[in-house]
Amino acid sequence: MQQMANNSNSVKGGAAKAAASLAPNPLSAKFSKLLSTNSTISLPNLRSLSWSGVPREHRGEVWRVLLGYSPANRGRRENVLERKRGEYWKSIEQVGLSPYMHGSLPSGTSISSLDVSSLVPPSVLSTIESDTYWCLTSLLSTIQDHYTPNQPGLQRQIHTLGGVVRRTDGRLHRHLEDMGVQYIQFAFKWCNCLLVREFQPRTVARLWDTYLSEEGGFSTFHVYACASLLTNFSSSLCSTYDFGDLFTLLQQGLPTKEWDDDDVSVMCSQAFVLKSLFEGSEAHLE
Amino acid sequence: MSTRVEEEYDYLFKVVLIGDSGVGKSNLLSRFTRNEFNLESKSTIGVEFATKSIQAEGKTIKAQIWDTAGQERYRAITSAYYRGAVGALLVYDISKHGTFENVERWLKELRDHAEANIVVMLVGNKSDLKNIRGVETDEAMSFAEQHNLAFIETSALDSTGVDTAFQRILTEIYRLMSRRNMAAEEGVGGVGKGQSIELGEGKKGGKKCC
Numbered sequence: 001m002q003q004m005a006n007n008s009n010s011v012k013g014g015a016a017k018a019a020a021s022l023a024p025n026p027l028s029a030k031f032s033k034l035l036s037t038n039s040t041i042s043l044p045n046l047r048s049l050s051w052s053g054v055p056r057e058h059r060g061e062v063w064r065v066l067l068g069y070s071p072a073n074r075g076r077r078e079n080v081l082e083r084k085r086g087e088y089w090k091s092i093e094q095v096g097l098s099p100y101m102h103g104s105l106p107s108g109t110s111i112s113s114l115d116v117s118s119l120v121p122p123s124v125l126s127t128i129e130s131d132t133y134w135c136l137t138s139l140l141s142t143i144q145d146h147y148t149p150n151q152p153g154l155q156r157q158i159h160t161l162g163g164v165v166r167r168t169d170g171r172l173h174r175h176l177e178d179m180g181v182q183y184i185q186f187a188f189k190w191c192n193c194l195l196v197r198e199f200q201p202r203t204v205a206r207l208w209d210t211y212l213s214e215e216g217g218f219s220t221f222h223v224y225a226c227a228s229l230l231t232n233f234s235s236s237l238c239s240t241y242d243f244g245d246l247f248t249l250l251q252q253g254l255p256t257k258e259w260d261d262d263d264v265s266v267m268c269s270q271a272f273v274l275k276s277l278f279e280g281s282e283a284h285l286e
Numbered sequence: 287m288s289t290r291v292e293e294e295y296d297y298l299f300k301v302v303l304i305g306d307s308g309v310g311k312s313n314l315l316s317r318f319t320r321n322e323f324n325l326e327s328k329s330t331i332g333v334e335f336a337t338k339s340i341q342a343e344g345k346t347i348k349a350q351i352w353d354t355a356g357q358e359r360y361r362a363i364t365s366a367y368y369r370g371a372v373g374a375l376l377v378y379d380i381s382k383h384g385t386f387e388n389v390e391r392w393l394k395e396l397r398d399h400a401e402a403n404i405v406v407m408l409v410g411n412k413s414d415l416k417n418i419r420g421v422e423t424d425e426a427m428s429f430a431e432q433h434n435l436a437f438i439e440t441s442a443l444d445s446t447g448v449d450t451a452f453q454r455i456l457t458e459i460y461r462l463m464s465r466r467n468m469a470a471e472e473g474v475g476g477v478g479k480g481q482s483i484e485l486g487e488g489k490k491g492g493k494k495c496c
Contacts (some may be wrong), residue, residue: 159465197331244337244350251334 022042031058035141041072051213053206053261053269064131066212067138088130121253146192157223158183164227164278172234179246186250190226192217198229198256199236199264206261210268220279224271231254232267295339299459300370302400302453304392305377306385307356310411312444314377315353318452323443330355333367342457349456368399372463373407373455380410380439383420386429393433405462407436407455414441474495 034046034241035058046065064070068082071077120128140146145153162183166173176183189197194211196204208224211217230237233254240246302324303311304391319336334353339346352367376392378385389408396404408430410421421440430437440447445490 185333192331197328244335247335 025055027054028057028086031055031062035061035065038074040074040193043072046072050211051208052265054209056205059205059209062209063135063212069131069134069138084134085127085130088133089126102249105206132187139218142216144286151192153219154191155184157226158187161187161191161226161230164224164274165230167278168227168229168274169234172231175238176246179241179243181189181246181250185247187226187230189251190229194222195225195229198254199259200257203259203261203264206264206267210264212244214272221271221275224274224278225267227274228267228270229254289469294346295343297460297463298348298350298363299372299456300350300352301373301375301455301459302352302368303377304354304372304395305356305375305409306379306382306392309356309377309379309382309385310442311356311375311377312353314375314409314411314440314448314451315351317442317445317448319351321445322456325443329357337471338452339379340453340456342453342460345460347456347460349452350376350399368396368401371400371404373405373459374400375407375409375455376435377411378421378426379412380426381412381418382422385424386410386421389429403462405436405455405459407438407451407458408433409451410437411442413439413446414443432447 030049031054035041035047043065046062050066059068065072069081072081143153144198145151146157147153162173162176165176165183194204199207208217211221211225214221233249237246240249246255303315305311307329312327312334313323315334315336316324319338331351332355335351336353337348337350339348341347352371354367368413374396376389376396378389380386395408396406408426409428410423426439427437429435436458437449438447438454440451444447
């Protein structure tokens with residue numbers, strides 16, 4: 001299988017193509033190989049491979065590992081996961097909640113009126129729920145002060161965003177200033193919801209592949225992703241001269257819902273360049 | 287989007303929507319400005335915004351309506367949005383008495399952050415939920431009288447009262463402003479609370495060219 005994946009770039013002709021489409025794609029095969037090791041998954045390798053996007057079929061496992069929830073060491077993995085899943089259900093019992101998606105869904109959403117357990121076996125459901133809990137816990141621990149009183153982490157991110165845009169796209173920065181639009185008015189949502197509201201769910205997943213592979217993905221890289229996103233629309237923003245139109249464009253008019261994985265990849269590459277330029281040299285942003 | 291012809295208007299008024307989370311502020315806004323309603327709308331994060339022009343007493347009034355998040359944790363962020371607001375729709379949910387009890391807290395927030403002479407209208411939304419009503423109309427009405435607020439019940443879902451609510455508050459703001467301007471022209475001293483004459487004054491004859 002691996003051999004086929006390695007050769008697939010050099011094979012030519014219709015028959016070979018047909019054969020390749022039946023086999024797992026080369027990228028997916030690379031992930032399979034990395035994840036199926038009998039010893040310890042190489043985290044640097046996993047990060048560098050995942051940075052450009054994780055195939056859907058591997059995402060669940062890769063995210064668990066990248067978030068430090070599932071141990072990279074195969075020998076420890078099963079025990080640790082079993083213990084953590086048990087801990088989750090024990091604490092649910094202690095708090096006195098009934099199983100499945102505790103309070104995580106607003107009332108009236110379609111899934112809560114659906115008996116999920118009739119579609120998925122309860123054991124699978126309970127694993128998904130506890131794993132989701134631990135993964136989210138791990139993610140949030142990297143941006144804790146986003147969600148503490150007055151949300152200092154978030155305010156800091158928005159401040160940095162303003163600095164980056166001022167340095168990299170002065171015309172846009174001045175235009176926003178001239179029009180009386182403040183970064184907090186639109187970037188608050190971007191930072192509070194980690195761009196979940198801007199993209200389709202599958203595209204958010206692609207973006208977060210990079211966040212999870214990048215050092216400080218949610219806490220620092222995200223700012224540069226936002227800067228890249230904003231400056232990408234510089235020309236249409238700069239040619240909008242009515243405050244209301246500009247505000248609406250920023251709030252809900254950017255065509256990001258139509259973006260696909262490739263668009264996000266470009267955005268992430270630009271963000272990486274910006275981060276390399278500015279990170280650690282905050283004085284340039286003041 | 288940026289190329290469309292600027293609409294003409296006589297006045298531009300900023301109005302904020304406030305009230306507890308889940309009372310229907312965003313749907314009131316979308317019903318009024320776009321005639322849309324979404325039963326599964328997501329909670330507002332930070333602030334959102336829409337505009338719509340109406341006619342009142344022969345004038346075109348452009349309403350700039352700001353929709354703010356109702357959750358406590360976003361309040362530090364949203365307080366800045368009261369700046370320059372000349373009207374507020376203070377919304378509660380007629381089926382949830384708790385949201386009505388919190389109206390006093392929202393009034394206090396207005397006192398702390400908004401202009402002193404802001405026009406406030408109390409809005410009992412979700413009037414379609416009559417069968418599970420938790421706030422009687424009389425109770426709300428007497429509260430409104432006591433606090434000198436306008437009052438209306440609306441349903442963003444079936445549209446009842448929505449246009450009327452916005453029309454009334456905008457007309458009220460316009461009248462108040464005209465009276466102040468007139469008083470100022472007549473040279474009456476101590477107009478209003480002293481700082482309100484320019485408040486809400488729009489760009490007459492449409493947007494000026496720069």
